[in-house]
Amino acid sequence: MLVLEDVNVYYGAIHALKGISFEVNQGEIVTLIGSNGAGKSTSLKTISGLLRPKTGKITFKGENLAIVAPQTIVSKGISQVPEGRRVFANMTVIENLELGAYLRKDKTEISKALQHVYELFPRLLERNKQISGTLSGGEQQMLAMGRALMSRPELLLLDEPSMGLAPILVKQIFSIIKEINASGTTVLLVEQNAHMALSIANRAYVLETGKIVLSGDAKELAASEEIRKAYLGG
Amino acid sequence: MDSITTQVFQQIINGLSLGSIYALIALGYTMVYGIIKLINFAHGDVMMVGAYAGWFAITALHLPFLPALLFSMIFCALLGVIIERIAYKPLRNATRIAALITAIGVSLFLEYGGMLIVTAQVRTYPPVFPATQYIVGGVYFKYGDIVMLVTAVVLMALLHFTVQYTKVGKAMRAVSFDKEAALLMGINTNNIISFTFAIGSALAAAAGVLMGVYFNTINPLMGIIPGLKAFVAAVLGGIGIIPGAMVGGLMLGLVEAIVSGLGASTWRDAVAFLILILVLIIKPSGLFGKNVREKV
Numbered sequence: 001m002l003v004l005e006d007v008n009v010y011y012g013a014i015h016a017l018k019g020i021s022f023e024v025n026q027g028e029i030v031t032l033i034g035s036n037g038a039g040k041s042t043s044l045k046t047i048s049g050l051l052r053p054k055t056g057k058i059t060f061k062g063e064n065l066a067i068v069a070p071q072t073i074v075s076k077g078i079s080q081v082p083e084g085r086r087v088f089a090n091m092t093v094i095e096n097l098e099l100g101a102y103l104r105k106d107k108t109e110i111s112k113a114l115q116h117v118y119e120l121f122p123r124l125l126e127r128n129k130q131i132s133g134t135l136s137g138g139e140q141q142m143l144a145m146g147r148a149l150m151s152r153p154e155l156l157l158l159d160e161p162s163m164g165l166a167p168i169l170v171k172q173i174f175s176i177i178k179e180i181n182a183s184g185t186t187v188l189l190v191e192q193n194a195h196m197a198l199s200i201a202n203r204a205y206v207l208e209t210g211k212i213v214l215s216g217d218a219k220e221l222a223a224s225e226e227i228r229k230a231y232l233g234g
Numbered sequence: 235m236d237s238i239t240t241q242v243f244q245q246i247i248n249g250l251s252l253g254s255i256y257a258l259i260a261l262g263y264t265m266v267y268g269i270i271k272l273i274n275f276a277h278g279d280v281m282m283v284g285a286y287a288g289w290f291a292i293t294a295l296h297l298p299f300l301p302a303l304l305f306s307m308i309f310c311a312l313l314g315v316i317i318e319r320i321a322y323k324p325l326r327n328a329t330r331i332a333a334l335i336t337a338i339g340v341s342l343f344l345e346y347g348g349m350l351i352v353t354a355q356v357r358t359y360p361p362v363f364p365a366t367q368y369i370v371g372g373v374y375f376k377y378g379d380i381v382m383l384v385t386a387v388v389l390m391a392l393l394h395f396t397v398q399y400t401k402v403g404k405a406m407r408a409v410s411f412d413k414e415a416a417l418l419m420g421i422n423t424n425n426i427i428s429f430t431f432a433i434g435s436a437l438a439a440a441a442g443v444l445m446g447v448y449f450n451t452i453n454p455l456m457g458i459i460p461g462l463k464a465f466v467a468a469v470l471g472g473i474g475i476i477p478g479a480m481v482g483g484l485m486l487g488l489v490e491a492i493v494s495g496l497g498a499s500t501w502r503d504a505v506a507f508l509i510l511i512l513v514l515i516i517k518p519s520g521l522f523g524k525n526v527r528e529k530v
């Protein structure tokens with residue numbers, strides 16, 4: 001579904017992604033794990049078109065994404081929940097959700113998507129009219145996810161959804177990710193919490209300073225010596 | 235009513251008329267700042283161009299007030315978009331000082347380019363309104379004052395409605411808050427920025443036409459002082475905050491009218507800048523300034 005081939009991304013002189021290749025197949029949960037500064041967010045931003053690869057190819061359902069404008073990527077069926085939520089804190093919950101469906105025209109489709117989001121996150125319905133800057137961190141994460149789902153994406157990119165959340169909330173968020181996947185959305189999950197990410201993913205890639213150093217079945221990786229030492233605290 | 239009370243009311247009417255002009259200009263400053271963090275120092279000059287466009291529409295095209303106003307607003311909306319595309323867009327990722335200097339350059343370009351085209355000669359606005367005056371309890375309302383106030387209020391109400399309730403208004407708020415996140419929603423941020431310049435410039439044009447009607451004369455440098463004062467109004471209300479610009483503009487107009495009313499009209503301009511200094515010292519974020527904190 002999504003294929004990255006030998007992608008190189010630079011921030012000025014900084015070589016952030018050094019020829020990474022990976023793929024996500026329809027229906028999977030794939031996780032990209034790695035420590036701070038490994039290039040996880042950079043990868044997602046490049047897929048969403050916010051950054052452009054200097055060389056390499058990114059294709060989604062056979063289409064070359066390199067020539068698609070960043071604001072058009074979402075209409076191709078890719079939606080991102082960015083690192084740190086990035087909700088529009090000056091706007092209400094419902095306004096944030098509406099913006100998630102910005103490119104959709106069909107009113108009934110939009111209200112269906114909204115219904116679906118409220119089912120996943122009943123809390124958002126309760127807080128409908130609240131200014132989102134005043135939501136708790138967990139609620140903001142739910143809002144960011146709900147907002148991304150409003151475009152009814154085929155591929156959902158999640159950047160560290162567990163960041164700064166209490167363990168109980170992390171569990172809840174991860175079970176919702178599984179639910180989203182079960183209802184037909186493919187998921188690319190970026191995480192530092194390797195333990196949780198590997199527990200729900202089908203496959204995983206390990207990123208280290210801009211390179212993919214390991215990849216494979218999530219269960220096998222979770223059991224492997226290297227991963228246990230480096231990412232799962234022994 | 236005794237004469238002091240009527241005096242006060244008279245100055246309030248004058249202050250609101252002038253203040254509504256400041257408010258219209260201040261809105262453009264604040265909207266542009268809100269969306270690209272640029273103090274658009276050419277904004278007062280766009281107002282001047284609007285005054286000339288209105289003057290042209292009335293004298294040469296013989297249009298009545300409202301169509302002339304509309305003509306001027308559309309003309310300046312286009313001008314604003316062109317200025318943004320040519321002068322500011324290439325500097326989107328440059329330092330703020332570079333953009334600021336460019337804005338001053340655009341301002342000088344409009345002022346002296348304007349002189350080249352329309353000459354430095356002062357032009358007189360033809361009277362577009364009947365000279366009717368209404369006297370209510372000793373307070374004079376000029377027909378023109380009322381039209382001005384109503385025009386300004388209607389435009390501000392339209393703007394408020396657009397920003398709060400329409401799709402493009404929501405997109406504007408989203409882009410001004412977080413451009414990257416807006417892109418992820420599928421919002422074409424460049425178009426929204428252009429749209430913001432178009433609206434801001436159209437409001438400035440309306441202010442220009444109203445200035446022409448109010449003061450009767452226009453000249454190519456007429457945008458400088460009202461532009462600076464509108465900037466003060468925007469800072470007073472809290473730059474980037476739309477209701478702040480409206481209130482800031484009206485307050486500044488009132489203060490000036492009161493200072494004039496006290497017989498100190500030579501101090502009028504100084505007072506505006508005294509307010510700027512006080513705001514910057516006491517509450518730099520302005521009257522409406524607040525910090526929406528993001529929780530992480």
Ligand SMILES: Nc1ncnc2c1ncn2[C@@H]1O[C@H](COP(=O)(O)OP(=O)(O)OP(=O)(O)O)[C@@H](O)[C@H]1O
Pocket residue numbers: 011014016034035036037038039040041042043083192
């Ligand atoms: N805007 C930027 N300008 C310059 N360098 C950057 C920029 N953003 C990221 N980098 C660098 O690129 C590298 C990868 O960053 P990235 O944000 O992708 O890491 P990450 O894996 O998401 O880390 P984290 O887990 O901390 O979020 C880092 O070395 C970082 O310093």
Ligand SMILES: [Mg+2]
Pocket residue numbers: 040041042083159
């Ligand atoms: Mg990151």
